C-alpha cells in the first residue's frame with residue numbers, strides 16, 4: 187500500500203459526502219481521498235414534498251453544490267458515471283460525463299467506499315411513465331408540482347404507497363429484520379402533508395387519500411408501540427388504508443392494480459418503487475443475491491476488507507433511510523481513521539447501532555418526529571407531533587447546507603434531545 191493510501195468514494199449524495207468528509211476528519215492528511223459522482227451537487231431529497239406544496243420548483247433550492255466543501259477538505263472530485271468495479275485488481279472503471287463522447291478510464295484504490303444509493307425501479311411498474319407520480323427526485327417533484335398547481339389535478343381520489351421491496355440475502359450478513367417496503371416514512375409524510383394541502387385548496391382532505399402498503403402493516407419499521415398510536419389516528423383523520431397488496435401489478439389511468447388481485451381507484455397515483463441495486467453491482471463477490479453490498483456492522487465487506495459500503499447501497503441499510511447512512515458514515519470513518527493511524531480511540535470502535543430517526547412534515551407548519559429502535563429489538567419508541575418537529579426538519583436542512591453534510595457529532599443528538607424532550 188502507498189504511504190498515503192488512496193480512498194475512493196463512489197457516490198457523493200447523503201452517505202458518500204458525509205463519509206468522505208468524516209474520513210478526512212478521522213484520518214487527517216494520512217490519506218488521499220477521491221469522490222466520483224455523475225453530478226456535482228447533492229439532491230436534498232427529504233424536502234422535495236415541502237417545496238411542491240409551496241409551489242416552488244425543487245430543482246431551484248434542493249441541489250446543494252458540494253465542490254466547495256470537498257475543496258476545503260482537500261478531496262478530489264471526478265464527475266463521471268461509474269461503470270464497473272474489479273475488486274481483485276482494486277480498479278474502478280468510469281466514464282467522465284460532463285460532455286458526451288468521453289473515453290472510459292480506470293482508477294485504483296487502497297480502500298473503496300460504495301455509496302452509490304440504488305436504482306429506483308419505476309421502469310418496472312407498467313404504466314408509471316404515463317400515469318404515475320412521485321417525489322423521489324427533483325425532476326419528478328417538479329412534474330407533480332406542475333400537475334397539482336397547473337390545473338392538471340381535478341380533485342379526485344389520491345393513492346399513496348409503495349411497491350414490494352426485494353431485500354437482499356446473504357449468509358454473510360448480520361442478522362437484520364426483513365422489510366417488504368424500502369422506506370415508508372415518505373408515503374406517510376406525503377399523505378399527512380397532502381391532506382393539509384387539499385384542505386387549504388378547498389379540495390377535500392384526508393378522506394380523498396388512501397395509503398397502501400405491500401406489507402401487513404404500513405411503516406412496520408416504526409415498531410409496534412408507534413403503530414399503536416399512528417394507525418388509529420390515520421383512520422380517525424379519515425384516510426383510507428389498504429395493506430397486504432403484495433406489490434403493484436400495473437398503473438392505469440383511473441387507478442392501481444395490485445398483486446393480491448385488489449385494485450384502488452385513483453386520479454393521482456403517488457408511488458414509491460422497489461429500491462433495486464445498480465445492475466453492475468449484481469454478481470460481484472462483494473454483493474448479496476440482489477446486488478446490495480454485503481458488510482458487517484463496521485460497514486466492511488467480510489471477504490474484501492478494503493471494501494466498505496454505506497447508505498442505501500449497503501445490504502444492512504434497511505429501511506433505506508438517509509439517517510442510517512449518516513450513522514454508518516461515522517462508524518466507517520472511525521474504522522479507516524484508526525487503521526491509517528489518524529485516529530487513536532481509547533476503546534474499540536462501536537459497531538452500527540440501528541435506530542430510526544424520521545422528521546416529517548404534516549402541513550400547516552406542523553410535523554411528526556419518530557425515534558425508535560424497537561424493530562431491531564431495542565426499547566426506545568418516541569413519537570411526537572407538533573410545531574417543534576417541523577421546525578427541526580427545516581433547521582436540519584439549514585444546518586446541512588451550512589456545514590456541507592458534515593453534521594457535527596452533537597448535531598443529530600441535539601435534534602434528538604430537543605425532539606425527545608420538548609414539543610410545541
Ligand SMILES: Cc1cc2nc3c(=O)[nH]c(=O)nc-3n(C[C@H](O)[C@H](O)[C@H](O)COP(=O)(O)OP(=O)(O)OC[C@H]3O[C@@H](n4cnc5c(N)ncnc54)[C@H](O)[C@@H]3O)c2cc1C
Pocket residue numbers: 196197198199200201202222223224225231232233234235266267268269301302303304321322323369371372464496497498499506507508509510511543544545546
Ligand atoms: C421523498 C423521500 C423522502 C425521504 N425522506 C427522508 C427523511 O426524512 N429522512 C431520511 O433519513 N431519509 C429520507 N429518505 C431516504 C433518503 O433520501 C435516502 O436514504 C438517501 O438519499 C440515501 O443516500 P445515499 O447517499 O445512500 O444514496 P443516494 O441519495 O441515492 O445517492 C447516491 C449517489 O450516487 C450517485 N450515483 C449512483 N449511481 C452512479 C453511477 N453509476 N455513477 C456515478 N454516480 C452514481 C448518484 O448521482 C447520487 O448522488 C427519503 C426518500 C425519499 C424518496
